[in-house]
Amino acid sequence: MEEKINSLPAEIRLRAEDRIHINLHRQSPTLISRIELFLMLIGPGILVMVADNDAGGVITYAQTGSIFGLGFFIPFMVLMLPVAFFVQEMTVRLGAVTHRGHAEMIWKRYGKFWGSFSLGDLIIANFLTFITEFIGITIGMSVFGIPRFVSVIVFVSLVIAIQLFLRYYTWERVSLVIAAFNLVFIPLLFFLPHPSVKDILDSFATWRISGGVSSLFIYVLLANLGTTIAPWMLFFQQSAVVDKGLTKKDIKFGQRDTLIGSTIMVVVAIAIIILTGTTVYGSDANGSLGITGILQLFAKRVGSFPMELFAVGLIEAGFIAAIAISASTSWAISEAFGWKRSINLPAKDGVKFYLPSFIALVIAASVTLIPNAPLGYLNLTVQVIATIFMPAAMLFLLLLLNDRGVMGNMVNKRWQNAIGFTIIGFLITMNGLYGLSVATPTIFNHLAGVL
Amino acid sequence: MVTEGKENESDLEKELEEFLKSEELDEYDKIPVERVKLSRGVKAVFWFLRIYIALMVVLVVIGFSHVI
Incomplete structure (x- = not known):
C-alpha cells in the first residue's frame, strides 16, 4: 500500500494523503468527526472572500465611507453578498465536477485563441491588483514607522516563502490564520464615539446618495463592484477547489464555505464604511481620496491605537490577497500551458509554476516605491479596471456552467443564468455610465439640473 | 500467520x-475535455467584449490622466 502511494507523483500523493484523512472522517458518524470534516473541507471559499477584502478593497471601502458617509453603500454592500456568493458558487461546482482550473477549461474547451484572451485579461488585472496590495501594505507599515522599501522586501519574501515551502493543506491553514486578522475591523466599531445606529438603519430605507448621482459616485460604485467580484476570484477558487481535491460529493461543503466567506466579506466591508463614514465623512480633507489622510483623520477622532489596528488590518488585507493572487496567477498560467500545477509541488519541481507570479509580484511591489505616485486614485482605478474585465470572465463561466458535455446534470438552472446575465448587464451598464461621464464630464450635473 | x-x-x-x-x-x-467550437453568436459577443474592454481601458486612462 505504501509503495502504491509512494509511486504517485508528489503533488497527487500529498493530495491523496489529505483525502484519506477526509475519507476517514466522512465514515465516522460522531458529531466531532462531522465538525472536523467540515473544518477540513472549508477553505477556498473563505480564503477567496477574505482575500477579496484586500488592501485595495479596504482602501476603497474607507474612501467610500469618507466620501459618501452612511448611506447608499451600506445596503449596496448587503446586496453584494448574494452576488458574490452566486458568482463564486459556480466555480465550486465547475472545479469539483471537472477537476480542472478555470484557465485550463477555457483553453481546452474553446481553444488557444479564447484561452489566451481570458488569460491575458487575468494577468493584467492580477498585476494591477498586486500593486494595490503593496500600496496597502506599505501605507499600513508606515504607520509603525517602517520605510516602504523594507515593507516591500519583507512582504515579497514572505509571500514567496509561503508559496514555495508549504504544501496545499498547510498553505491553506496558514492563509486562513492570516485571513482571520481581517476581522480586526469589526471590534474597531466599539471605538467609535457616537455611532449612529439610526443613520445606519435609515440607509436601508432611503439608499441616500450624499451629493447625488455624480461622476465620482459612479466611479466609487464601480470600484466597490470591482472589489467585490473580480476575475482573479473565479480563477483562484476553481483552482483551489481542484488543488484541494474536492469532488462532487464535497460540493455542499464548498457552497457553505463560500456562503460563510461572502458573509464575512460583506460584514467587514460594511464595518469599514461605517468606521470612516462616521469619523472622516464631512471633514474638509475627505475629497483627496488619500488613505494616509483618512487614517490621520481617523486617528484624530478615535485615537492612535484604533488607527494602528486599522493599519494592521490594512497590512493583513494586502498580505493575504498577495498570497491568493500569486497562487491564482501560478495556477492559471500553468493550467493554460499544461505545466505541472499544485501548491503541493516542491520548489525544484515547480519552477515554471511559481516563477511567473513571483516576477509579477516583484515588479508590481516595486511600482509602489515610485515617489509621489497618486496611490489613492490608482487604487480606485484598478478596482474599476477589474469591473471592465469581469463581464468577459463571467461569460466564459456561464458558458461552461451551461455546457452539458462538461457539467452533466450539474449545469446551471434557468434562474441561475438569469442572475448571471443580470450581473453582466449591470456591470456593462455601469461601465458605460462611467465612460459617458469621462467623455462628457458635466453630464450628471446637467441631468441633476433637469431632474 | x-x-x-x-x-x-x-x-x-x-x-x-x-x-x-x-x-x-x-x-x-x-x-x-473535448474541444468545441464557439457558435458565431457567442464569438460575436466576445468580440464585442474585446472592443468594449479596449474602449473602457482608454476611457479609464483618460480619467486617470485628469487626476495626475
Whole structure:
C-alpha cells in the first residue's frame, strides 16, 4: 500500500494523503468527526472572500465611507453578498465536477485563441491588483514607522516563502490564520464615539446618495463592484477547489464555505464604511481620496491605537490577497500551458509554476516605491479596471456552467443564468455610465439640473 | 500467520485502489475535455467584449490622466 502511494507523483500523493484523512472522517458518524470534516473541507471559499477584502478593497471601502458617509453603500454592500456568493458558487461546482482550473477549461474547451484572451485579461488585472496590495501594505507599515522599501522586501519574501515551502493543506491553514486578522475591523466599531445606529438603519430605507448621482459616485460604485467580484476570484477558487481535491460529493461543503466567506466579506466591508463614514465623512480633507489622510483623520477622532489596528488590518488585507493572487496567477498560467500545477509541488519541481507570479509580484511591489505616485486614485482605478474585465470572465463561466458535455446534470438552472446575465448587464451598464461621464464630464450635473 | 499478513495487505491494496478510484485521484488530471467550437453568436459577443474592454481601458486612462 505504501509503495502504491509512494509511486504517485508528489503533488497527487500529498493530495491523496489529505483525502484519506477526509475519507476517514466522512465514515465516522460522531458529531466531532462531522465538525472536523467540515473544518477540513472549508477553505477556498473563505480564503477567496477574505482575500477579496484586500488592501485595495479596504482602501476603497474607507474612501467610500469618507466620501459618501452612511448611506447608499451600506445596503449596496448587503446586496453584494448574494452576488458574490452566486458568482463564486459556480466555480465550486465547475472545479469539483471537472477537476480542472478555470484557465485550463477555457483553453481546452474553446481553444488557444479564447484561452489566451481570458488569460491575458487575468494577468493584467492580477498585476494591477498586486500593486494595490503593496500600496496597502506599505501605507499600513508606515504607520509603525517602517520605510516602504523594507515593507516591500519583507512582504515579497514572505509571500514567496509561503508559496514555495508549504504544501496545499498547510498553505491553506496558514492563509486562513492570516485571513482571520481581517476581522480586526469589526471590534474597531466599539471605538467609535457616537455611532449612529439610526443613520445606519435609515440607509436601508432611503439608499441616500450624499451629493447625488455624480461622476465620482459612479466611479466609487464601480470600484466597490470591482472589489467585490473580480476575475482573479473565479480563477483562484476553481483552482483551489481542484488543488484541494474536492469532488462532487464535497460540493455542499464548498457552497457553505463560500456562503460563510461572502458573509464575512460583506460584514467587514460594511464595518469599514461605517468606521470612516462616521469619523472622516464631512471633514474638509475627505475629497483627496488619500488613505494616509483618512487614517490621520481617523486617528484624530478615535485615537492612535484604533488607527494602528486599522493599519494592521490594512497590512493583513494586502498580505493575504498577495498570497491568493500569486497562487491564482501560478495556477492559471500553468493550467493554460499544461505545466505541472499544485501548491503541493516542491520548489525544484515547480519552477515554471511559481516563477511567473513571483516576477509579477516583484515588479508590481516595486511600482509602489515610485515617489509621489497618486496611490489613492490608482487604487480606485484598478478596482474599476477589474469591473471592465469581469463581464468577459463571467461569460466564459456561464458558458461552461451551461455546457452539458462538461457539467452533466450539474449545469446551471434557468434562474441561475438569469442572475448571471443580470450581473453582466449591470456591470456593462455601469461601465458605460462611467465612460459617458469621462467623455462628457458635466453630464450628471446637467441631468441633476433637469431632474 | 504469513498468509494472514499477505491477505491483509491484499485487502488494504484493494481498499486503496477503490479509494483512489472513488476519489478519482488516479485520473484526477486525466478527465478528457473535448474541444468545441464557439457558435458565431457567442464569438460575436466576445468580440464585442474585446472592443468594449479596449474602449473602457482608454476611457479609464483618460480619467486617470485628469487626476495626475
